[in-house]
Amino acid sequence: MGIASVRFGRYAVPLARPVSDAKVATGRQRPLAQLDVLTCEIATADGLEGLGFSYTTRAGTPAQFAHAREVGELLLGEDPSGIGRIYDRLSWAGASVGRSGVATQALAAIDVALWDLKAKRAGLPLAKLLGAYRDSVRVYNTSGGYLQAPIEEVKEKATRSLAGGIGGIKIKVGQPSMGEDLRRLTAVREHLGDGVPLMVDANQQWDRAGALRFGRAVEDLGLVWIEEPLDAYDAEGHAQLAAALDTPIATGEMLTGVPDLVRLIDLRAVDFLQPDVPRVGGITPYLKVAALADHAHLQVAPHFVMEIHVHLAAAYPRDSWVEHIEWLSPLFEERLEIAGGRMAVPDRPGLGLTLAGRARDWRLDEVEFRADGR
Template sequence: MPTTPSDAIENIVVSLYQVPLKKPVSDAKVLTGRQTPLSHVAMLTAEITTRDGARGLGFSYCLRSGSAALFAHAKELAPGLIGEDPADIGRLWEKLAWMGGSISRTGLSVQAIAAFDTALWDIKARRADLSLGRLLGAYRTAVPCYNTSGGYLSATLPEIYTAIEASLARGIGGIKLKVGQPDVEKDIERVRAVRQHVGNALPLMVDANQQWDLTTALRAGRALDEFRLTWIEEPLSAHDYAGHALLGSRIDTPVSTGEMLCSAEELYLLLDQQGARYLQPDAGRIGGITPFLKVSAQAERQRLNLAPHFLMEIHIHLAAAYPYDTWVEHIEWLEPAFNERLEISGGCMHLPERPGLGLSLSERAAGWLEATAAIGR
């Protein structure tokens, strides 16, 4: 069916922002010398406007390095959407993927697509006058949420306790701690101290950020079983699908992983190996909402729990539309870039009722703008 003039995409603005963190944070990758402390998040945005005035906002991100390449590739892709019907989301995803086919369908290529894909879904939901979660068929209007940003290894125990109290006061329902130090015994001591501080009732997770080998993970996992954790996250290399599956069969605590996988295909391989009890796809990393929905459909077949990584402003909608148990990760790093705030109470993050994603860029974000390009007719 030919595209009508009123439906066609007319203008796209692609922008790159460097959103600063209040304080640099360090996880196990920093302590083991693999990375430097994280001080900001590079956020790529796509603002799409159609001839009839429909608008959509989408975004993705990268950490530490790669932002210039991400922005450059997005500028290359944007002209391919001009004149297209924004309702043809699946076809347009494939079109953009083929435009960058020579640099693969993973990593930077699909992370650039994610911003456009999310903006197209935003348009679709706004036109229906529904939040994205309701457009996708929400199973619930509130999703349990846990905080990560207060539990980094760069924080002392007193700082963690303060962050925990602030999270609970805000209505957040769970806490995640970073582990994966060179000395595993220090990890065990840290988790024991926090568990004693918060009691056994509060959901508590740990995240090793891929720093253990299988032997270490088995020993650490067995030692951590006593703390009744909700999950152990990324104990092994992200691509060690079989190792995660084996570990999950040898310890009581559920294994979670998937956040560092950068395409739907990589997540399918993890699912084939039954490597996670909690699956953690990241819409910004795997190409947006379109591939995320394909992955979550496969996870549903295995009746897995879902705990999307980061990007709570997008993932609240996707988690609400998943039939089985879900968590949303509360990391407030991108909050200052938007005018709106997500409602949190009773241990849950609530599905916004505003149309689409329900987001608009804040005036404050303009101060972090690093590059922008307008593409149109």
């Protein structure tokens, strides 16, 4: 039953086309051209295997890989069912570099692999192991709404997404000209009609006054939420905004520690909390945050990595939204099923994922630890 081997891989998965959001439009970042991924494959002495992964955009995966390589050997011989104990042990192994950021994001790949393995041992999809409330979750598309795309292209992609079974559309805002944001947003709302759920994401673009002006300007558009209107760590500002606007506020994706997400909950700073499993450190800390969010009667709409979050959203008491971005799909053999505005929970054990054979073309580094010393 003990862990017999652990393998970490570092991958650079190219996007079909570079994308730009408000951080690019305002000169803070360059266009995103690839996803950098840390994988973890854990095998036990009885032949079961678990797969987990973490990711970064633009920078950080080499550091994640280095940290995983330092602590990974500690997994050998451990009972993989003791996920909480293992998490604590690895956290203390890297305690001098903190309990958030790169270190815990490296642990996220390990933690996800352990949960995948546990569900496989039970012969259940992860959602059902966790106690699923439903077999599918609401799904919205983001990848068609980035700022580098002309508005006609955004509208066309939205139409294709809806025809393919997607239930909602999110577009990026936060350009230097708020007027241009409003023009694009109004054009999309008119194209979709009032009945299609529509979200916007500003990627931390505005100050408090600017966010309030935007929020008041779009109140009649019936948005599901305004995402990341302020700096991710401005919990007080988000609380003020949430209290002032009728349109719901969503944020939390950039926060890499449980206490920062809990602060959003405590201050009633969000209507939709958006934790990200790889960023917050794995499924183990995510579940702590989700329990507190439910206690506070909040909606949860986890950020990105639909391959993991479809399971966690299905196991949340309130019907959640999951974000459809297909960038990681080439890494895996399997595809998620979408129809009628919802994403189905895979019926395969665990996450229901295996690495694709072509993934080796994007692998930059690999290390393996084995209990037999080979």
